[in-house]
Amino acid sequence: MDQNPKITRSAEKAEMLLAGDITASTSTELRAALKNLVGDGVRELVVDLSNVRVVDSSGIGLLVAAHNSLSRLGGQVSVINASNDLIELFKAFRLDKHFSIARKE
Amino acid sequence: MDNSLQKTWMFRADLGEVDRISAEVSSCLQELELQKHNFAVQLLLREALNNAVLHGSAQDPAKQVRLDLHISADALCLAVEDEGPGFDWRSILANPLAGQTQECGRGLQIYRFYADRVEFNSSGSRVVLTRLLNPLARAA
Numbered sequence: 001m002d003q004n005p006k007i008t009r010s011a012e013k014a015e016m017l018l019a020g021d022i023t024a025s026t027s028t029e030l031r032a033a034l035k036n037l038v039g040d041g042v043r044e045l046v047v048d049l050s051n052v053r054v055v056d057s058s059g060i061g062l063l064v065a066a067h068n069s070l071s072r073l074g075g076q077v078s079v080i081n082a083s084n085d086l087i088e089l090f091k092a093f094r095l096d097k098h099f100s101i102a103r104k105e
Numbered sequence: 106m107d108n109s110l111q112k113t114w115m116f117r118a119d120l121g122e123v124d125r126i127s128a129e130v131s132s133c134l135q136e137l138e139l140q141k142h143n144f145a146v147q148l149l150l151r152e153a154l155n156n157a158v159l160h161g162s163a164q165d166p167a168k169q170v171r172l173d174l175h176i177s178a179d180a181l182c183l184a185v186e187d188e189g190p191g192f193d194w195r196s197i198l199a200n201p202l203a204g205q206t207q208e209c210g211r212g213l214q215i216y217r218f219y220a221d222r223v224e225f226n227s228s229g230s231r232v233v234l235t236r237l238l239n240p241l242a243r244a245a
Binding site for chain 1 (some may be wrong): 120121123124144147148151152155158161211212214215218
């Protein structure tokens with residue numbers, strides 16, 4: 001299975017459809033992809049979790065890192081299509097206070 | 106349905122192995138019709154195994170990590186042990202929650218949020234995470 005995220009880009013906005021879970025074994029590559037996007041001028045990042053069942057502490061750290069990087073540059077992160085379990089996890093870590101998190105429809 | 110299971114994995118300290126074993130444990134839960142606990146168990150399991158591989162074993166593939174999974178009618182228990190020197194879990198548990206915008210340090214918070222009991226051995230090289238399976242017991 002292709003684990004590469006599908007990225008749709010328009011000007012300063014990028015939507016990243018992740019192919020699978022965000023865990024310690026995948027977060028290094030995703031971190032590099034995010035860094036490239038920010039370096040390439042992206043300031044609004046939408047992370048689509050349609051295909052994501054689990055986000056471990058490495059994955060939470062990755063989302064926080066993206067938020068921190070873009071905030072410093074006047075940008076923002078938002079998360080879409082999160083499962084109820086993921087929303088509960090993100091709220092436990094108060095991520096919803098820092099960026100928009102939308103439920104899976 | 107008999108919901109009891111006892112299983113042990115011994116594996117090299119490699120994150121790919123964490124993915125493989127997490128999938129196997131998920132299958133065990135499905136076979137026992139415990140899918141509703143899968144998200145919590147996956148988080149607990151991955152945190153414990155990641156800590157053992159990344160910190161306890163420094164990703165040295167010559168080192169072994171052991172997982173014991175025990176499921177009874179009332180509880181699911183994960184015991185993870187590595188060959189490393191352990192860590193000072195007492196001071197970490199005593200510290201306040203990590204800042205909301207820090208990029209690491211959430212593993213023990215996940216233990217606290219999804220496990221009903223968290224126990225370390227003295228050195229910190231072994232953790233036992235227990236999650237109660239009965240909703241009434243969990244709420245007590």
